[in-house]
Amino acid sequence: MSTAVLAPTRVRPRDIVGQGFVGLRSKRLRTLLTAVGITIGIAAMVAVVGISASSRADLLAELDALGTNLLQVSKGQDIFGDETELPVTAPAMIRRIESVQSASATRTVDGVIIRRNSMIGHDRSNGISVVATEPNLVDTLGATVAEGTFLTEATSDFPTVVLGSKAAERLGITDLDAEPLALVGNHWFKVVGILDPVPLGPDIDRSALIGYDVAKQLFGIDEAPSTVRVRTDPDHTDAVSNVLARTANPESPSDVSVSRPSDALEAKAKTDEALTALLLGLGGVALLVGGVGIANVMVISVLERRAEIGVRRALGATRGHIRLQFLVESMLLAGLGGVLGVALGAGITAIYAHTRGWMFAVPQTALLGGVTASLLVGALAGLYPAARASRLAPAEAVRSD
Amino acid sequence: MRVANAPSAGAGPGNGPDPARRPRPVLQLRDAVKEYPGHPPVRALDGVSLDVISGEMVAVVGPSGSGKSTLLHMIGALDRPSTGIVRVAGADLSRLSDKQLSALRARRIGFVFQRFHLLPGLSALDNVAAGLVYRGVPGSERRARAAQALEQVGLAPRATHRPTELSGGEQQRVAIARAIVGGPAIVLADEPTGNLDSTTGAEILDVFSDLHATGTTIVLITHDDSVAGHAPRVVSLRDGRVSGDLRRDGTSSRWRGRSPGAVPAGVGATGGSAGDGRDPRGAP
Numbered sequence: 001m002s003t004a005v006l007a008p009t010r011v012r013p014r015d016i017v018g019q020g021f022v023g024l025r026s027k028r029l030r031t032l033l034t035a036v037g038i039t040i041g042i043a044a045m046v047a048v049v050g051i052s053a054s055s056r057a058d059l060l061a062e063l064d065a066l067g068t069n070l071l072q073v074s075k076g077q078d079i080f081g082d083e084t085e086l087p088v089t090a091p092a093m094i095r096r097i098e099s100v101q102s103a104s105a106t107r108t109v110d111g112v113i114i115r116r117n118s119m120i121g122h123d124r125s126n127g128i129s130v131v132a133t134e135p136n137l138v139d140t141l142g143a144t145v146a147e148g149t150f151l152t153e154a155t156s157d158f159p160t161v162v163l164g165s166k167a168a169e170r171l172g173i174t175d176l177d178a179e180p181l182a183l184v185g186n187h188w189f190k191v192v193g194i195l196d197p198v199p200l201g202p203d204i205d206r207s208a209l210i211g212y213d214v215a216k217q218l219f220g221i222d223e224a225p226s227t228v229r230v231r232t233d234p235d236h237t238d239a240v241s242n243v244l245a246r247t248a249n250p251e252s253p254s255d256v257s258v259s260r261p262s263d264a265l266e267a268k269a270k271t272d273e274a275l276t277a278l279l280l281g282l283g284g285v286a287l288l289v290g291g292v293g294i295a296n297v298m299v300i301s302v303l304e305r306r307a308e309i310g311v312r313r314a315l316g317a318t319r320g321h322i323r324l325q326f327l328v329e330s331m332l333l334a335g336l337g338g339v340l341g342v343a344l345g346a347g348i349t350a351i352y353a354h355t356r357g358w359m360f361a362v363p364q365t366a367l368l369g370g371v372t373a374s375l376l377v378g379a380l381a382g383l384y385p386a387a388r389a390s391r392l393a394p395a396e397a398v399r400s401d
Numbered sequence: 402m403r404v405a406n407a408p409s410a411g412a413g414p415g416n417g418p419d420p421a422r423r424p425r426p427v428l429q430l431r432d433a434v435k436e437y438p439g440h441p442p443v444r445a446l447d448g449v450s451l452d453v454i455s456g457e458m459v460a461v462v463g464p465s466g467s468g469k470s471t472l473l474h475m476i477g478a479l480d481r482p483s484t485g486i487v488r489v490a491g492a493d494l495s496r497l498s499d500k501q502l503s504a505l506r507a508r509r510i511g512f513v514f515q516r517f518h519l520l521p522g523l524s525a526l527d528n529v530a531a532g533l534v535y536r537g538v539p540g541s542e543r544r545a546r547a548a549q550a551l552e553q554v555g556l557a558p559r560a561t562h563r564p565t566e567l568s569g570g571e572q573q574r575v576a577i578a579r580a581i582v583g584g585p586a587i588v589l590a591d592e593p594t595g596n597l598d599s600t601t602g603a604e605i606l607d608v609f610s611d612l613h614a615t616g617t618t619i620v621l622i623t624h625d626d627s628v629a630g631h632a633p634r635v636v637s638l639r640d641g642r643v644s645g646d647l648r649r650d651g652t653s654s655r656w657r658g659r660s661p662g663a664v665p666a667g668v669g670a671t672g673g674s675a676g677d678g679r680d681p682r683g684a685p
Binding site: 006007008009010011012014015019022025026108143288306310312313314315316317318319320323393394395398 | 474477479480492500501503504505506507508509510512514516517520522523531532533536537539540547551579591597
């Protein structure tokens with residue numbers, strides 16, 4: 001009689017996954033409690049990534065609306081560290097650059113403060129600067145007026161003032177119904193407008209803006225600007241930025257400082273990333289702990305299911321089949337936690353974004369990554385229990401006593 | 402080689418086979434020895450030789466410690482002998498890898514356990530179908546064959562019930578259906594009535610007798626002589642050796658065979674020789 005050569009046993013992948021589900025279904029509460037560890041870890045990670053992405057999406061949308069084509073030319077410092085002045089001709093020269101849509105000069109009126117009345121001391125500036133400006137500043141900045149109007153060519157000659165949002169708040173002027181007046185230096189000015197906050201010009205928020213002409217007449221300021229804000233064609237912002245210093249001060253370009261206010265906002269988005277990484281790390285720790293929990297439960301499960309292992313071996317399962325069964329069960333357990341975690345994390349992000357008035361954005365990689373990470377943790381956690389299950393001798397496992 | 406794969410193949414029911422006339426042993430042991438390491442080593446099987454022919458129904462009896470369990474593991478291809486030869490369905494176990502042993506169990510052997518060992522999460526039908534999982538049979542075909550097997554053990558109406566919703570006898574019927582669903586060369590039952598009351602146990606033994614009548618080869622391992630008496634052939638084990646091998650003679654209740662040494666009570670005469678005509682079921 002020849003030795004039989006039998007086709008090796010095999011299991012369909014469907015059946016392996018099916019067995020895993022049966023294993024999990026028969027201990028529902030334990031399955032759920034074990035999966036919670038992974039759920040918390042994945043939810044934390046997805047929420048962190050989601051909230052940070054939502055915040056960044058919001059910031060970028062804001063930047064998009066504000067435009068990154070605003071440049072700011074300021075007086076700089078010379079090689080001795082002394083303050084330099086921009087030439088009087090700077091605004092006109094800048095306007096001559098192709099691709100410059102508008103340019104607005106401002107000059108801080110030094111030594112002059114704004115007060116509600118004369119009872120307040122000369123030394124109480126409240127952090128508000130008095131700034132002389134051209135009427136087109138509001139267009140160049142893309143600023144909007146909350147109350148009243150901005151300065152016009154006509155009103156620039158008269159003692160009228162427009163307050164930045166913070167300046168108005170600090171002076172206690174919230175509306176113009178009572179036709180409020182304010183004391184600029186020793187002259188009464190009529191408050192004709194209050195600005196909304198200006199994201200690309202936070203210094204404007206803390207300014208009281210008056211016309212160039214009236215500033216010259218009453219306070220004798222120099223006509224040379226301290227700052228010129230430039231709005232460019234969005235496609236040529238860098239080109240303009242490169243020639244701006246030379247144009248503003250051809251004799252000594254190095255005395256001019258050129259900046260892009262939107263850079264500050266982008267930097268803010270970047271600083272969030274460090275915090276995100278930290279929180280991601282914490283989520284990872286939670287995931288790891290969840291993985292250890294799964295390994296633990298799977299080891300117990302192997303001990304409890306010796307009879308099942310024995311029966312399956314008797315039915316023809318190889319060591320490999322048993323190993324695969326417990327590995328897949330562990331992965332399914334973790335994967336269940338992962339799917340719940342992704343859903344929970346996305347939910348947390350949605351709620352948080354809603355309360356902040358942000359748009360909701362969770363990157364697809366976070367969703368897929370969350371599930372993938374949980375499956376990976378499940379596989380790692382299942383390695384040892386699965387190996388233990390497969391090492392069980394079939395003769396020992398079917399022992400009926 | 403060809404092995405009896407369908408229950409219908411092999412010898413006819415009941416009659417005492419003659420190895421010379423029917424040269425198709427499903428099971429062949431030659432001086433099989435199994436030693437477990439230790440100080441001193443334990444010799445659980447001490448040179449067992451035994452042939453089981455296709456279509457036979459054999460009971461292996463012996464007290465605990467006689468080597469029954471070890472013999473079960475050998476003929477179930479769950480373990481290999483230390484020395485000697487064990488052939489199951491023509492395959493020499495000592496030449497098979499672990500994977501090949503698994504294949505042998507999946508395709509040639511059906512197991513029935515004392516404690517049923519059904520999978521708790523599955524219905525009766527799915528439990529029976531699980532007997533085919535490791536052959537890679539598609540799900541729909543598995544269930545169709547499982548339904549047939551359940552029909553055969555008279556449990557078709559309970560197909561959708563979970564094991565917890567079935568009585569002990571019903572669970573054991575499910576286990577028997579699982580053992581025969583693949584049409585094995587040999588069905589191996591380990592104390593199949595050990596967890597059942599005597600009435601239910603008798604019903605289960607009737608199921609085995611019916612299977613035997615349709616040509617299924619059955620090896621029944623038990624410590625209970627009254628259970629062993631249901632089989633036309635009774636092999637007695639003692640201290641790791643075969644101490645008796647009796648066959649019931651045709652339709653009569655006479656027993657023939659060799660019984661060197663002690664024969665367990667109820668099978669042959671105590672201390673006497675075999676073939677004295679006593680019915681092993683005689684003493685209830």
